[in-house]
Amino acid sequence: MKPTDTSNPDYYHKVVDCQWACPAHTNVPEYIRLIANGQFSDAYMLNRKSNVFPAILGRVCDRPCEPACRRRRVDEKPVAICRLKRVAADHRDDITDRLPVAPEQKNGKKIACIGAGCASLTVANDLAPLGYEVVIYEALDKSGGLMRTNIPAFRLPAEVLDEEINYILDMGIDLRLNSPVNSMQELLDEGYDAVFVGSGAPKGKELNLPGREDTDRIHIGIEWLESVAFEHIDSIGEKVLIIGVGNTAMDCCRTSLRLGGKDVKVMARKPRGFFKASDWELEDAEEEHVEIVINHSPKEFVIEDGKLVGMLFDEMEYDINDQGRITDSRVIGEKFFPCDDVILAIGQENAFPWIERDLGIEFDQWDVPVVDAATFQSTREGVFFGGDSAFGPKNIIWAVEHGHQASISIHNHCQGQALTERLPRSMNLNSTKMGIHEWSYSNDYNPAGRRQMQHVDLSERFKKINIEVELGFSLEQVVTEVERCMNCDVQTVFFDKLCIECDACIDICPVDCLTITHSGSEEELRQRLSAPAENPEQDLFVSGDLPQTGRVMIKDEDVCVHCGLCAERCPTGAWDMQQFKINIPYAKDHQ
Numbered sequence: 001m002k003p004t005d006t007s008n009p010d011y012y013h014k015v016v017d018c019q020w021a022c023p024a025h026t027n028v029p030e031y032i033r034l035i036a037n038g039q040f041s042d043a044y045m046l047n048r049k050s051n052v053f054p055a056i057l058g059r060v061c062d063r064p065c066e067p068a069c070r071r072r073r074v075d076e077k078p079v080a081i082c083r084l085k086r087v088a089a090d091h092r093d094d095i096t097d098r099l100p101v102a103p104e105q106k107n108g109k110k111i112a113c114i115g116a117g118c119a120s121l122t123v124a125n126d127l128a129p130l131g132y133e134v135v136i137y138e139a140l141d142k143s144g145g146l147m148r149t150n151i152p153a154f155r156l157p158a159e160v161l162d163e164e165i166n167y168i169l170d171m172g173i174d175l176r177l178n179s180p181v182n183s184m185q186e187l188l189d190e191g192y193d194a195v196f197v198g199s200g201a202p203k204g205k206e207l208n209l210p211g212r213e214d215t216d217r218i219h220i221g222i223e224w225l226e227s228v229a230f231e232h233i234d235s236i237g238e239k240v241l242i243i244g245v246g247n248t249a250m251d252c253c254r255t256s257l258r259l260g261g262k263d264v265k266v267m268a269r270k271p272r273g274f275f276k277a278s279d280w281e282l283e284d285a286e287e288e289h290v291e292i293v294i295n296h297s298p299k300e301f302v303i304e305d306g307k308l309v310g311m312l313f314d315e316m317e318y319d320i321n322d323q324g325r326i327t328d329s330r331v332i333g334e335k336f337f338p339c340d341d342v343i344l345a346i347g348q349e350n351a352f353p354w355i356e357r358d359l360g361i362e363f364d365q366w367d368v369p370v371v372d373a374a375t376f377q378s379t380r381e382g383v384f385f386g387g388d389s390a391f392g393p394k395n396i397i398w399a400v401e402h403g404h405q406a407s408i409s410i411h412n413h414c415q416g417q418a419l420t421e422r423l424p425r426s427m428n429l430n431s432t433k434m435g436i437h438e439w440s441y442s443n444d445y446n447p448a449g450r451r452q453m454q455h456v457d458l459s460e461r462f463k464k465i466n467i468e469v470e471l472g473f474s475l476e477q478v479v480t481e482v483e484r485c486m487n488c489d490v491q492t493v494f495f496d497k498l499c500i501e502c503d504a505c506i507d508i509c510p511v512d513c514l515t516i517t518h519s520g521s522e523e524e525l526r527q528r529l530s531a532p533a534e535n536p537e538q539d540l541f542v543s544g545d546l547p548q549t550g551r552v553m554i555k556d557e558d559v560c561v562h563c564g565l566c567a568e569r570c571p572t573g574a575w576d577m578q579q580f581k582i583n584i585p586y587a588k589d590h591q
Contacts, residue, residue: 117145
């Protein structure tokens with residue numbers, strides 16, 4: 001293998017698994033250290049730089065960072081990264097004087113954003129400080145998009161949502177509520193310099209089975225949640241069936257309990273291992289005594305005398321292979337479930353009836369716009385898409401990242417530059433050494449298990465629909481949880497010319513991640529290390545030739561716990577612990 005190119009920022013970035021997995025690449029280890037130091041406002045602002053909505057995401061993020069967390073390789077439970085984000089938000093001081101400010105003198109360019117959700121708000125957040133006039137068109141009478149309409153208040157309080165949205169709107173954004181865009185042509189005719197479509201995926205999927213058109217007690221999940229959020233619906237029958245088992249289904253079943261549902265069942269077509277809902281969403285629903293029924297495929301809505309009385313389901317059986325894939329299925333029976341209401345939560349789709357098809361904006365065979373994955377521009381110059389409207393339903397943090405990248409493209413477009421002219425990522429490495437055996441970060445392994453956030457008691461949480469269930473971490477929980485972070489951004493940096501091949505680092509390494517050996521092919525090398533390196537998705541570090549024997553130092557980045565013992569033990573300073581920081585450009589950096 002060739003020596004590893006550690007000058008490429010992506011090499012060390014990939015080792016910081018949580019930050020690499022986050023679509024917005026939030027600097028997770030650094031904000032956790034700031035929380036550990038009691039610097040809550042600094043931690044909040046560091047979060048806000050990349051994810052824009054720390055208090056919101058600290059409650060409802062889909063947490064792609066946590067499955068990637070290196071702590072899982074030690075005790076299977078990741079650091080509570082998401083909930084620590086909330087800690088910073090809940091305990092920060094007044095940070096309004098640290099927020100971006102729009103200049104009084106505008107730059108003469110005007111941008112239209114369609115939809116006041118997280119993607120459009122991110123575009124406004126990034127472009128307003130550069131002097132752009134941003135107009136946001138919103139069909140509803142409140143901003144927030146699906147953050148407001150699809151996430152119940154018992155998970156995301158309205159005051160939290162309003163506060164972080166207002167941080168952006170207060171920069172002079174022209175928010176036009178109750179203003180649906182009914183024609184893209186008419187909007188383009190108004191002379192905007194660029195248009196950003198952040199309208200989400202507002203169409204819930206249907207389930208066209210016998211009986212569907214014979215009752216008004218069958219609801220589309222996202223439309224039903226919106227009606228609840230705007231207080232158009234305040235009750236539901238006692239027996240409720242939720243069809244689907246994604247996160248929207250979890251919000252529907254828990255909301256049903258708060259509107260009068262007594263017997264609420266989530267009906268899943270497949271076994272639990274195939275559920276789309278996040279584990280913690282399932283746990284919260286089951287804590288509230290929602291029953292999840294697996295292996296039942298909807299067959300018919302049963303109507304008697306014009307009234308919905310229940311549903312028929314095919315009972316399913318599946319063959320699953322060693323890779324966890326379904327290879328065959330069969331119907332083994334039929335079962336009836338009584339109900340008063342059915343809520344369909346089987347997915348969402350884009351819907352663009354207001355975009356004329358003769359504007360040069362191409363759509364694929366699924367009626368989804370053709371969007372460049374790097375620039376977020378459609379096939380019509382100056383029209384950009386982001387969030388769910390670009391590539392289908394994902395989550396808030398993806399929409400935020402889309403907004404960041406689209407903002408760069410919009411800025412380049414308005415300034416007459418190529419959309420592909422984007423600043424590269426760069427990095428900084430700074431030694432954390434403070435003494436022979438002392439580092440500027442906590443490198444002791446803390447064996448504590450993941451802290452469990454306290455919830456409002458079951459006897460209290462159903463009294464009002466907007467009682468926030470999660471109470472946040474206590475001070476004691478925060479102190480313990482921050483120490484579970486393994487500081488993966490503090491990298492083991494190796495200087496091959498200083499190595500005398502004494503094996504001291506290998507002897508002291510607690511996880512057998514180091515090997516001095518002759519080089520070879522990657523496949524062969526992975527099998528003859530101190531411990532076989534069996535995760536090909538994580539790189540091996542390969543040094544240059546060592547001066548004594550010409551062998552190389554190999555490090556399996558997958559199992560290193562960043563404890564720093566190699567650097568403490570090394571007699572020549574060939575190893576050092578250096579904090580890595582990735583510098584990710586935003587629109588403001590392209591001025």
